[in-house]
Amino acid sequence: MNPLLRRVRAAEPAVGPSTGLFLLWPEPGIAELCATLNVDFLVLDMEAGVLSRQDVLRAIQAVAGRDATVLVRVPSHEPSHIEHALDAGAHGVLVPKVDTREQAERVASYTRFPPEGRRGVNPVRASGYFSDVPGYLARANSEVLCLVQIESAEAVEEVDAIATVPGVDGLFLGIGDLAMSLGQPGVTTGPQLDRARERTLSACRTHGRLAGAFAYGMDAAHAYAAEGFDVLAVGNDVKLIREGVEGLLRELAPTRGAGTAAEVVQ
Template sequence: MAYTALPNSFRRDILARRRLIGCWSSLTSHITTEILGQAGFDWILLDCEHAPNDLTTLIPQLMALKDSRSAPVVRPPANDPVLIKRLLDIGFVNLLLPFIESAAAAQRAVAATRYPPLGIRGVSNAQRCNRYGAHAEYAQQIHEHLCVLLQIESRAGIDALDEILQVPGVDGIFIGPADLSAALGHFGDPGHREVQAAIADIHARSHAAGKAVGILTVVEADARRYIEQGFEFVAVGTDQALFRSATQGLRERFPSDGPME
């Protein structure tokens, strides 16, 4: 069954802490995103932080996923209320907010997704999110269907985690291994024992607070280990890495004779 904006079955599954397998999408193409959707992933992360996505590339990707079982999740480039507002207006209901380092930042993230008086989201009555005005009950219904996931990827985020977890409206925690390893002094080595200890600590404290926990890895053995450890939503690869690996492997299987003299 396809994930739909309302009701948001992805949020339901996150709150129930069901296992959800996802894939990271950075190629900014509605065609590659549609292919990912056809593969049957539970969720697909459309990245705006480290990929050149914008509203004009995201809308066709949302359209490409509308008949897929894959739930679209978007990561804006920053925890910015204007960016969040625009992503909500084009139809996203699942957001992963990067680099959260305090309860105040978590509160700002949640507030940016809520209309007043619950938050600060700007009001527009004719956007893609409400079928350009045809869904008259959208504003009354949307708050209970929004999924807000927060990314912990720094020492400050780890230190503030217990307070972040108590912020109403936070549905899940996501761990960014690359930034976390850099922040802990082990750039490029997310498998370092100190990084893995921090990941385990974030996981344990988040679970104790009743929150689902997610992570990204492109290493299959690591993905299986995280799943065995009890991570609920795991991105097991990226479209960019898959494409590069497949094309590089194909080329290497067909060597040429080399350059002509």
């Protein structure tokens, strides 16, 4: 079973939200490293990152056997993007910029085989390279995870309708784009975003969907967890590398003038 779905269905409130990272760079070793840590999910980001389809496959292969859910944020609503991610063996997809019920219906249909949806039958790696196609087809619809992103003022107004769509397993707030749509670019706090989170959480609770969000900082992550979000992304590989290097440089700052550059580096 999809590890994230297994964890969520266990219904253990004390565990807290599932936490994970977005990966922007096409380096499978980064995905492999992250999967060895205690993260619940990884999002291979084809929308904001520089990953190709081959990069996605390599990253999925790199984390095989690890207890982390692998999602692919597809670059658009095109069925070929969604189907390729699932055929390559991703546990699910994160679909950006879903503003209406009609859009949600279309993208959800591409994640399920008939009669529940319209996904094409070509599960290459997902079926063990065609070693168990009947078995995969029998279980895929109940194990694939489809999260749609709420990233605009229009989507916030439509969250209740979007949450009723069969095959939509959760709503995931894209806080940065949502802030832009609400007229406050780069400002990820405030009454409008509080209202958006409240409406999204309410829709998810009413219709039995997962509620997710990208947290810009640990204060936000703790606040969203306290509010009851089920799935939280707490950063990406590029941001974490930058913060790590900056932290090291700050620690070295008092000593950098005490010796030669070579001595400091050593």
